[in-house]
Amino acid sequence: MCSILGLDSDHDVAPDLVKSLKKMEYRGYDSVGVAIKNDSSISIKKGVGKVNAVNNDLQMDKLSGHMGIGHTRWATHGKVTPENAHPHMCSTNSIGVVHNGIIENYLELREDLEKNHGVIFKSTTDTEVIPNLLKIYFEKSHDVKKTIMDTVQKLKGHYAFVALFNTGELVGVKNHEPLILGIGDTDLILTSDVVGLPENISSVVYLENNQFIIIENHKHKIFDFTGHVAQFTIKTLPKNYQNVTKGSYKYFTEKEIFEQPDSILVAGCNDEHLEKIADVVKNSDYLYLTGSGTSYNIAVIAKYLFSRYAGKKAEHLMASEAKYSSQYIVPNSTLFAISQSGESADVLEAVSIGKKKNAKIISMINSENSSLARESLYSIGLNCGPEIGVAATKSFTSQMAILYKIVDNLCDGCITLNFKIISDAYKKILSDTSTIQELAKSIKNIENIFVIGRGIHYPIAKETALKIKEITYVHAEGIAGGELKHGPLALMDESTYVIVINPDDDSYVDNISTVNEIKSRNAKVIGISNKEHPSYDYWIQIPTIAKAFYPLIEIIPLQLISYYLSLERGIDPDYPKNLAKSVTVK
Ligand code: F6R
Numbered sequence: 001m002c003s004i005l006g007l008d009s010d011h012d013v014a015p016d017l018v019k020s021l022k023k024m025e026y027r028g029y030d031s032v033g034v035a036i037k038n039d040s041s042i043s044i045k046k047g048v049g050k051v052n053a054v055n056n057d058l059q060m061d062k063l064s065g066h067m068g069i070g071h072t073r074w075a076t077h078g079k080v081t082p083e084n085a086h087p088h089m090c091s092t093n094s095i096g097v098v099h100n101g102i103i104e105n106y107l108e109l110r111e112d113l114e115k116n117h118g119v120i121f122k123s124t125t126d127t128e129v130i131p132n133l134l135k136i137y138f139e140k141s142h143d144v145k146k147t148i149m150d151t152v153q154k155l156k157g158h159y160a161f162v163a164l165f166n167t168g169e170l171v172g173v174k175n176h177e178p179l180i181l182g183i184g185d186t187d188l189i190l191t192s193d194v195v196g197l198p199e200n201i202s203s204v205v206y207l208e209n210n211q212f213i214i215i216e217n218h219k220h221k222i223f224d225f226t227g228h229v230a231q232f233t234i235k236t237l238p239k240n241y242q243n244v245t246k247g248s249y250k251y252f253t254e255k256e257i258f259e260q261p262d263s264i265l266v267a268g269c270n271d272e273h274l275e276k277i278a279d280v281v282k283n284s285d286y287l288y289l290t291g292s293g294t295s296y297n298i299a300v301i302a303k304y305l306f307s308r309y310a311g312k313k314a315e316h317l318m319a320s321e322a323k324y325s326s327q328y329i330v331p332n333s334t335l336f337a338i339s340q341s342g343e344s345a346d347v348l349e350a351v352s353i354g355k356k357k358n359a360k361i362i363s364m365i366n367s368e369n370s371s372l373a374r375e376s377l378y379s380i381g382l383n384c385g386p387e388i389g390v391a392a393t394k395s396f397t398s399q400m401a402i403l404y405k406i407v408d409n410l411c412d413g414c415i416t417l418n419f420k421i422i423s424d425a426y427k428k429i430l431s432d433t434s435t436i437q438e439l440a441k442s443i444k445n446i447e448n449i450f451v452i453g454r455g456i457h458y459p460i461a462k463e464t465a466l467k468i469k470e471i472t473y474v475h476a477e478g479i480a481g482g483e484l485k486h487g488p489l490a491l492m493d494e495s496t497y498v499i500v501i502n503p504d505d506d507s508y509v510d511n512i513s514t515v516n517e518i519k520s521r522n523a524k525v526i527g528i529s530n531k532e533h534p535s536y537d538y539w540i541q542i543p544t545i546a547k548a549f550y551p552l553i554e555i556i557p558l559q560l561i562s563y564y565l566s567l568e569r570g571i572d573p574d575y576p577k578n579l580a581k582s583v584t585v586k
Contacts, residue, residue, distance in 0.1 A: 001027050001028055001074050001100060001192075001343075001580050001581075001582050001583055001584040001585065002027060002028045002071060002072060002073050002074050002086070002098075002099070002100040002101075002192070002580075003021070003024035003025075003027040003028060003071065003072045003100065003191070003192045003193065003196060004069070004070075004071055004086075004098040004099065004100050004160060004161065004162050004179070004190070004191070004192050005017055005020055005021065005024070005069060005070040005071070005098070005162065005189065005190065005191050005192075005196060006067075006068070006069045006070075006098075006162035006164065006170045006171075006172055006189065006190035006191075006215070007020075007067070007068055007069075007070075007170075007187060007188075007189045007190075008066065008067045008170050008187065008188045008189075008215045008218060009066050009067075009186055009187045009188075010066060010186045010218070011066065011186070012063075012064050012065065012066065013036065013065065013066060013067060013068045014034060014036050014060060014061045014062065014063040014064070014065070014068060015061045016187075016198055017034050017036075017060075017061075017068050017069075017070040018034065018051065018055055018060050018061040018070070019198070020070065020189070020191065020196040020197070020198065021034070021051050021070045021071075021072055021196075022051045022052065023195055023196050023244065024072055024191070024192065024193060024195060024196040025050060025051055025072050025575070026195075026252075026388045026389070026390060026574070026575070026580070026581040026582075027072060027074065027192060027193065027580055027581055027582055028072045028073050028074025028075075028580045029050050029051075029072060029073075029074070029575050029580075030048065030072075030073045030074055030075050030080040030085075031046065031047060031048045031049065031054070031072075031073045031075075031080055031081075031082070031084070031085035031086075032046065032047065032049070032050070032051050032054045032055075032060075032070075032071065032072045032073065032085065033045060033046025033047070033054075033060070033070065033071055033085045033086050033087055033098075034046070034060045034063065034068055034069065034070040034071075034087070035068060035069050035070075035087040035089070035096035035098075035164055036063040036064070036065035036067070036068035037065050037066075037067045037068065037164055037165075037166060037168070038063075038064055038065035040166045040167070041093070041166060042089070042093060042094070042095075042096050042164060042166050043063050043065070044087055044089060044096060045058045045059070045060045045063065046058075046060075046071075046082060046085040046086065046087065047082050047085060048080055048081065048082055048085060050575070051072065067164060067168065067170055068164065069087055069096055069097075069098045069162050069163075069164045069170070070087075070098065071085070071086035071087060071098035071099075073085055073086060074580035076102055076126075076585055077102070077106070077124065077125050077126040077127075078123055078124035078125040078126075079124070081123075083122055083123045083124075084123045084124060084125050086098045086099065086125075086127060087164070088122075088123060088125065088127050088128040088130070088131055089131055090131035090132045090134060090135035091118075091119050091120065091132060091135065092135060093166075094135060094165070094166045094167075095131045095134045095135050095138065095163055095164065095165050095166070096131060096163065096164045097127060097130045097131040097134070097161050097162070097163045097164075098127075098161060098162050099126075099127040099130060099159060099160070099161040100159065100160050100161070100177050100178075100192055100584065101157060101158045101159030101160055101161075101175075101176070101177040101584065101585060102126060102157045102158065102159065102585050102586075103126040103127070103129060103130070103155055103156065103157050103159060104156045104157035105154075105155070105156040105157070106126035106127075106129050109129040109133065109154060109155075110128075110129050113129060113132050113133070113136075117132070117136060119132050126157075127161075130151070130155070130161055130163070131163065133150075133151045133154055133155075134147055134148075134151050134163055134165075137150040137151055138165070144165060144167075144169045144171060144214055144216075145214060145223065145227060146227075148163075148171055148173060148212050148214075148223075149225060149226070149227050152173060152175065152210075152212070152225050155175075157175075158175060158176035158177055158345065158584070158585070159173075159175050159176070159177055160172070160173060160174045160175065160176075160177035160178060160179040160192065161173050162179075162190050168216060168217075169214055169215065169216045170188075170190070170214075170215040170216075171212060171213065171214050171215070172190040172207065172212060172213045172215075173211075173212040174207040174208070174209060174210070174211055174212070175209055175210060175225075176209055176348075176371070177192070177343075177584050178192050178193065178343055178370070178371065178584070179191075179192065179207045179213075180192070180193070180194060180197075180204050180205065180206055180207065180369075181204065181205040181207065181213060181220065181222075182194070182197040182198075182201040182203070182204050183201065183203040183204070183205070183234065184198065184200055184201040184203075185200070186218075187200075187201065188215050188218065188220055189201060190213070190215075193582075194237055195244055195386055195388070197237070199243045202236055202237045203234050203235070203236060203237075204234070204235055204236075204237055205222070205232045205233070205234055205235070206235070206369045207222065207232075208224075208230070210224055210225040211223065211224050211225070211230050212225070235369070244385075244386045244388060251389065251563075251572070251573050251574050252387075252388040252389040252574045253389035253390075253391055253393065253471065253563055253566075253573040253574055254563060254573075255389075256387055256388070256389050256393045256394045257393050257394070257430075257556070257559050257560065257563060258430055259384075259385070259394050260393070260394050260397050260426050260430075260556065261423045261424075261426040261427045261430065262423070263383075263384035263385065263394045263397070263398055264397055264398065264401055264419055264422050264423050264426065264552075265419050265420070265423050266383045266384070267382060267383060267384065267397075267398040267399075267401035267402050267405075267419075268364075268380050268381065268382065268383060268398070268401065268402035268405055269383055273378040273379065273380045274380060274402075274405060274406060274409065275409060276378050277362050277378050277380055277406055278406050278409035278410050280334055280360055280362055280377065280378065281306070281310075281312065281334055281336070281362075281406065281410060282410055284332055284333050284334040284360065285313065285330065285331070285332045285333060286313050286314070286315070286329075286330050286332070286333040286334070287306055287312050287313065287314040287315070287333065287334050287336060288314075288315055288316075288317050288329060288333060288334070288335045288336065288354065288359065289302045289303055289306075289314060289315070289316045289317065289336045289338065290316070290317045290318070290319045290322060290335060290336070290337050290338065290347060290350045290351075290354075291318075291319055291337065291338035291339060291344075291347060292318070292319045292320060292339070292344050292346045292347055292583070293392070293466060294340070294391075294392035294395070294396050294463060294466060295338040295339050295340060295344075295347070295392070295395075295399065296316070296318050296319065296338075297396075297459045297460075297462050297463040297466065298338050298396065298399045298400060298403070298459075299316040299317070299318075299336075299338055300316045300458075300459035300462070301400060301403065301456060301459045301460070301551060302314070302316070302336065302338070302403050303315060303316045304455065304456040304459075305403050305404065305407045305415075305456070306407055306410075308456075309407050309408075309410075309411045309414055309415050309548075310407050310410035310411045311411075312410065315328075317335075317350065319337075319344065319346035319347045319349065319350040320346040320349075320586075322346075322349065322350035322353050322354075323349065323350075323353055326353045326354075326356075326357060329353070329354060329357040329359055331357075331358065333354075333357070333359045333360075334359060334360045334361075334362060335350070335351065335354030335359040335360070335361050335362075336362050336363070336364070337350065337351050337354075337361060337362070337363040337364075337372055337375075337376070338363070338364050338365075338399060339363065339364075339365050339370075339372050340365070340366045340367075340382070340387060340392055340395040340399075341365070341366065341367060341370060341581070341582040342363070342365035342366070342367045342370025342371060342372035342373055342379075343367075343370050343371055343372070343582050343584050344372075344582065344583050344584065345583065345584050345585050345586045346583070346586060347372060348371055348372060348375065349586060351363075351372065351375050351376075352375075355375075360377050361375055361376045361377055362376055362377055362378050362379065362380075363375075363376040363378075363379040363380070364379065364380050364382065364399055364402055364403075365379055365380075365381065365382065366381065366382040366383075366384060366386075366387060366395055366398075368381050380402055382395055382398040382399060382402065383398065384398040387581075388574065388581070389573060389574050389581075390470065390471075390573075390574060390575060390576055390579050390580065390581050391467055391470050391471050391559075391562070391573065391576070393559050396463065396555065397552060397555060397556075400551060400552055400555075401417065401419065401422070401552065404417045404549070404552070405417065415548050415549075417549065421545055421546075421549075422545070422549065422552050422553060424543075425542070425543040425545055425553045425556075426553065426556055428543050429542060429543070429553070429556045429557055429560075430556065430560075433560055433564070435538075435540060435541075436540060436557055436560045436561055436564055437564050439526065439538050439540070439561065439564075440561060440564035440565045440567070440568045441568055443497055443565065444565065444568035444569055446474055446495075446497055447474065447475060448474070448475045448476070448477075448491070448496065448497075449465075449468060449474055449475070449476045449477075449496075449497045449498070449499065450465075450476070450477050450478075450479055450484075450488065450491075450496065450497070450498045450499070451464045451465050451468075451476060451477070451478045451479070451498070451499040451501065451558075452478075452479050452480070452481045452484060452498060452499070452500050452501065452511070452514060453478070453480070453481060453500075453501035453502075453507070454480060454481040454482060454507035454510060454511060455506070455507050456551050457501040457502075457503070457507060457550070457551060457554070458478070458480045458481075459478075460501055460551050460554060460555055460558070461478035461479065461480075461499075461501055462478035463478070463555065463558075464476070464478060464499065464501075464555070464558040464561075464562070465477050465478035466478070467558065467559060467562040468561070468562045468565065470562075470576055470579065471562055471563065471565075471566040471571060471573040471576050472562060472565040472566045472569055472571060473569065473571065473576070473577075474565065474569075481500075481507070481510060481511050481514045482510065482514070484514055484517065484518070485514075485517060489517065489518075489521065492518060492521035492522075492523040493521060493522055493523065494522040494523065494524075496521075496523035496524070497523065497524045497525075497526060498518050498523055498524070498525055498526070499526045499528060499558070499561070500514070500515055500518075500525055500526065500527050500528065500529075500536075501528050501554055501558075502515075502527050502528060502529040502531075502533075503528075503529055503530055503531075503542065503547070503550035503554060504529065504530055504531045504544070504547070505547040505550060506547075508529075508531070512533065512535070515527070515533070515535045515536070516535060519535050524537040524538070525537050525538075526538040526540065526561075527539050527540065528540050528542060528554050528557055528558065529541070529542065530542050530543060530544040530545075530550075540557045540561075542554055542556075542557060
């Protein structure tokens with residue numbers, strides 16, 4: 001999604017803004033821009049492309065002035081063009097705005113501004129109505145606080161924006177999209193994510209919905225939308241959220257895959273909520289598991305674990321589909337929302353639907369101060385540190401590990417997980433990736449790939465296909481092994497590759513039958529297994545562990561296949577086209 005920034009300092013802000021924008025790029029990387037106030041004028045530089053490229057072209061970081069705003073964009077309204085890049089200015093260039101989210105009624109507002117106020121719009125975004133509304137109200141009242149209160153009355157939708165006034169005020173507004181204030185010795189910074197904060201800032205205030213903040217003369221005041229002064233708490237950030245770098249790795253995706261032997265050891269660790277969450281589940285008649293993308297695949301895995309090992313009535317509910325099936329949410333149920341960011345709009349919508357049905361909300365997230373955390377009765381933290389690569393990797397394994405812990409709690413220790421064994425298995429797989437790199441080289445020109453798995457391995461197959469689509473642009477499909485013969489087999493010929501997730505558990509024998517059906521159609525089989533089989537064209541070996549835990553380790557070579565295939569195809573896995581890390585719009 002987009003990232004928004006606002007910075008007030010006692011020195012030139014453009015270099016720091018550009019540095020922060022670079023760190024926030026994972027939220028959107030179509031285009032970028034800054035606007036800086038100097039005396040009573042605002043200078044703006046913006047362009048299409050990633051931060052470094054646009055900065056090399058336009059020297060955004062050379063602008064001078066002590067107050068400014070910045071933006072990286074993931075297009076929702078209007079194509080990726082320089083005109084549509086943020087910041088957007090009002091018609092007199094006296095107010096600039098960067099925005100994240102959607103103004104649902106922008107067409108109506110735009111028409112009114114054009115007809116009744118003679119505004120000539122320069123972009124096709126929904127954003128540009130905001131600076132123009134601000135200007136109209138500010139000209140009437142000359143009062144920034146009143147201007148904001150009047151403007152938010154007009155706006156419909158979920159949004160956060162930062163506005164820069166040439167009169168010297170920096171304003172942040174939050175309505176269902178994230179906005180955080182960072183407080184330093186000389187700096188006050190508004191940001192969509194703590195990842196964007198300069199290294200020296202660790203004190204933060206998480207704005208609540210329907211609040212706005214006015215920064216003026218290096219001081220700040222927070223109000224609610226009715227104009228009352230709002231109370232706030234200053235929190236200190238955990239160390240690992242500052243200055244997130246790639247270290248010795250070339251890509252964040254690579255770093256995050258290789259961090260898993262450590263991150264798995266601390267998944268949900270010391271979390272007092274683990275038992276409380278298990279209790280909530282125990283006392284509910286029905287459990288609904290929701291999430292989007294990778295987190296939805298985890299929801300499907302969760303359904304297997306809760307029903308198989310804890311005998312719980314459970315159903316997965318794709319977050320973006322929840323509103324079409326909410327009638328099935330029965331009384332005394334729990335909605336378990338799974339989300340790395342805790343900010344996905346679809347997940348938050350599913351939660352609000354669940355709340356309307358009186359479901360208890362529990363969640364599993366990587367950001368303890370996210371919107372989802374605030375909507376939950378209890379939430380458990382993944383503890384895996386910031387995940388920057390667009391493709392979810394370490395968050396997926398941490399989510400799964402926590403599920404095993406919760407389910408183990410419910411079934412009195414029937415699947416106790418030895419994290420050390422899992423961590424060692426990861427180390428073993430990651431210590432020699434040469435076979436996988438060779439495989440990636442030999443399949444780099446494929447156009448289609450199928451991934452099959454049965455039972456709990458089916459959502460792993462779906463997750464693998466998602467990863468491959470996302471970072472290699474190869475069409476990939478995850479299929480339940482038994483379903484191949486009911487249709488997809490028609491697609492098999494000598495040019496087809498099929499990854500078979502085949503650990504030595506109760507799905508093994510059935511999978512071997514499927515492998516033989518695939519081989520009879522001359523397609524190639526890539527077996528992911530602890531056991532070799534003569535029908536595999538490629539065998540990616542995984543260590544032998546207790547059967548119940550194979551999903552946790554088989555995903556590692558599958559992530560690696562996606563990663564190395566991405567490199568072979570010349571793609572930057574951290575920033576695949578058209579995507580953004582945190583999707584805060586519906
Ligand atoms: C896939 C991926 C996405 C996210 C999805 C939900 O690699 O990262 O599919 O899983 O957008 O995001 P969260 O978990 O933040 O709600």
